[in-house]
Amino acid sequence: MLLELLRKKPDKGIRAVMEAYMGLCWAIVRARLTGFPQEDIEECVSDVFLEVYRSRGKIELEKGGIQAFLAVVARRRAIDRYHAAKKAETFPLEEEPAEPERQLALEDRNALRDALHALGEPDGKILVWKYYYGLATKEIAAALGMKENTIDQRARRGLQKLRAKLEEGGFYG
Amino acid sequence: MGKDYADFLDDLPEEELLEYFPEKLPAMEDRLAAKRIEKNVLRGVQVEEKCRWNGKRIAAAVCCFLLIGAVGHEPILAAFQRVFHVLPGVGVYINDNEEEILEVRLLNPVQEKDGVRAELKDFYCKGAAIYGLVSFTGDGLPYETEKGRSLSEMMKERFPMTWFDGEKERSFVPSRGGSLSENGKTLEIHHTILLSRERGTDPRGRYEFRIEGFDEPFVFEVVDSKTLKNLEKLGYSVTKNETTVSARAFLREEGIEVECYVIPSEEVRKAEEAWRGFYTALYPYKLDAENYFYIQNADGKKMEYIDGGRKRLLNGYSYMVKGTAEDFPLTLHRSPFTGIDSETHTVSLPLPADGEILTENLPRTEFRYGTVEFLSVERDDVVWEADNEYSDRTEDAAKVTYTYRVMPKEGLRQMYGVGVEIDAETFSRSGEGGWSEEAGAEETETILLKRTDAESIQLTLENPSYWIEGDYDIIIKKPGKE
Structure with missing residues (x-):
């Protein structure tokens, strides 16, 4: 191991x-x-x-x-x-307010998990594979036995759905 | 769209990631990049382990050495590449095999227009990229930001930059950030740039760099290096054992700037490669980090650095010290360099019974440039507690502590260290070491072995490191008077 x-x-x-x-x-x-x-x-x-x-x-x-x-x-x-x-890329003489570091609360993590699960399969998987694990569309398509353009479409729609769900819960934006 | 929307995935916890773990992992197709990464990581591991094993004294020495040797904020590897491949005022290109050295020649680095002076500085190649610095100075620069706009935005709008690589015009890609500083009454803006090309592209050729508002393009060429052969003309040099240390000085308003470059012999270069390739750590001579490198004035007084005093050059390093023309001639001192030998020996280290110490009949191994003597071996059997560091461990262990010393032999090359590989299952290693002038380097290591009934363990002694005797004292005369 x-x-x-x-x-x-x-x-x-x-x-x-x-x-x-x-x-x-x-x-x-x-x-x-x-x-x-x-x-x-x-x-x-x-x-x-x-x-x-x-x-x-x-x-x-x-x-x-x-x-x-x-x-x-x-x-x-x-x-x-x-x-x-x-x-x-910004010049240090410029005063910029520091962006507060976001600590993700447990309920937010749960919301994220629930929203991902709500997408169903294989959309949740496609989303995470593509945008987190960085897998190429081609690799995802081969693994799931789907066409590449289908993967891209599902990924786009999945993101929109996920964002909508998270915004409803006040998580994103 | 996807990228912004997907940012929330940043917060996915480990448990969810595992749930969505890819069934087939992506392959690493860029094998050269993989090798470079592996080399970097193993070197980092080596340095960490050396620091951890060898105790505070050596760790401090190594860290000082690395800081002095690397001289800068950039990754140590990059700095060492520059120290060891020296080309003042031009640049270095190290390809994937690290065999080629190219120069970036700036043909018209300065232009002025409407009270603004733009200058390209310090261009160099690394991989398929060309790095450089754009400096803006002058009264025509915006000193105050307009409402709702940052100075950065104003500068980008006013001076958009593009470059032409002989085939097509490309956008300027700022990288490595920029800085803004007040320099007396003049506002000076430096911007480090990166001109990317596809990896594998031969970077040789002619380039044009345009800054909008200036009449002419800035032109530079990437060519094979010829300067290397003439490095001795850089300044004052001392060559010993085929390694040259070269230095020169400039009188500045704030003090004296001393530039220093090293042209290593093959032997020294290999040691540096071994360090980069994780095989060993390089120690300052006699572990004396205080005196391993210094600059002294005509009276023999060590000169004080200004503001930290050390800065990287693109291809060497420089030191700003407090001083005036009266301090010349200066002496730049550099203590002996390290070499690494390929000699390897396997020894059998006897294991005593629990609670006992052995001090006799221990291995003594002759190397070409020194001798490794084991002085003692001690053993205490350990029963793991439930909350041990490795909570999943259940096997009992044997704590074995051994001490050895490295005795240098007479001669030009004096061995001071050796790598020890243990051919047994270990849970951990830790240790400390010290340097005794009369006895050589003595090291004590403690290893936690999986409990064994064996009477001995096999150790491989490898990569012996040695100093190549001979200090470098470079006398630097007052600029303009040589």
Whole structure:
């Protein structure tokens, strides 16, 4: 088991984790950093694996183990980098109010989960695969046995539905 | 549309992610990128482990060394590439095989129009990208923002930038941010730019960079480097053991700026590669981080850095120190560089019984440039408690602590460190080390082994690191008087 290996033999473990999840991590980061230079994406992916390495003693199996942990970290590090770049594009002499960091309350997480479930299958899956995991339309279409344009249509509609549901609940916007 | 709408997915918790985990994971198609990432990560792991294992003293030394060596805010790797591939005033291109060095030559870097001076500075290549700095100065710049508009927006509107790569016009892509600073009475705006091309594209060629409002395009070329051969002409140089350290100085309003470049020998370059490739850490000579690098004035007094004093150059590094013309000649001191050998030995380390210490008949291994001696091995068996760090562990463990020292041999190359790989199942490793001038480097490591009845464990001693004796003291005369 990867987590076991990572804890027992961290150097070998992290190699194995990279071997197994490099593509996934890359896809997640790239999806969030569209338009960024490749060097930035590579640095971000490196940061993610280093964080996995550092956190090997804290990764919780019941929360999904390495897979889920890595997915969350990849997305968060990409978001951090995205915001850092946006912030850096402004000039420091300009006073800008800092955007308060949003802490997602438990009820909001539940609302998000419920809204996703309400989309039904395979729309929820398509949405997360495409916009979180960064899977290409082609890959999703092949996995689900559907046409590519169908995937794109469902993804767009799914997003609209999801947003509507979340806005109803005061979560988004 | 999708991107904005999809931002809320940022908040998906782990449990939900697992529920929607892809059945087939995406493949990493860019193998070169994957290799670079792997190298980066393993290097980071190596540095962290070294710092963790070797205790506070060495950790502090390494961190100081890295800061001094890397000199900057950029990732250490990038900084080291520049330190070790030196081309002043031009730039460095390191392709995926890190075999080629190209220069960016700015043909007309300065233009002025309506009270605004625009200057391209410090352009260089890395991968398929060209980085550079655009500096705006002058009274014609907007000093105050208009209502509802940021200075950033005003500048972007007034000075839109485009570039032409010989085939087509492309939009200017700002990257790495910008900064705005008051420099006396002049407003100076620097903007770091990134001109991206597709990876794999040969960056050689002629480029035009246009800033709206200026009459002519700024032109630059990316060409094969010729400057490398003439590096010694940069300034004052000292070459020892085929590694050259070169330096020069400039008198500035605020003090003296000293630039320093290193042209490594193949031996030193390999050590730096090993460091980047995670095999080893490079330590300052005798672990003396205080004296590993300094600049002193004509009276032999170490010069004080201004505002932190160190900044990266695109292809070397510079130090701003307090001083005047009276301080010359300066001496830039750099202590010996490290080399890494490929010599490897396997040793059998005997394990004592629980609660006992062995101090005799322990392995002693001769390396080309030094000797590794094991001094003691101690063992205490451990029964895991329920709330141990690895809560899923149930097997009992054996805590084994061993001490060894690295004794340098006489000669030009003096071994100071060695990598130790343990051929046994371990739960953790930690340790501390120190340096004794008369005895060499002594290290103590504690490992938690899966409980075993074996009488010994196999250790592989590898990647011995050594200093290549010889200080570099570069005498820098007063500028303009050499």
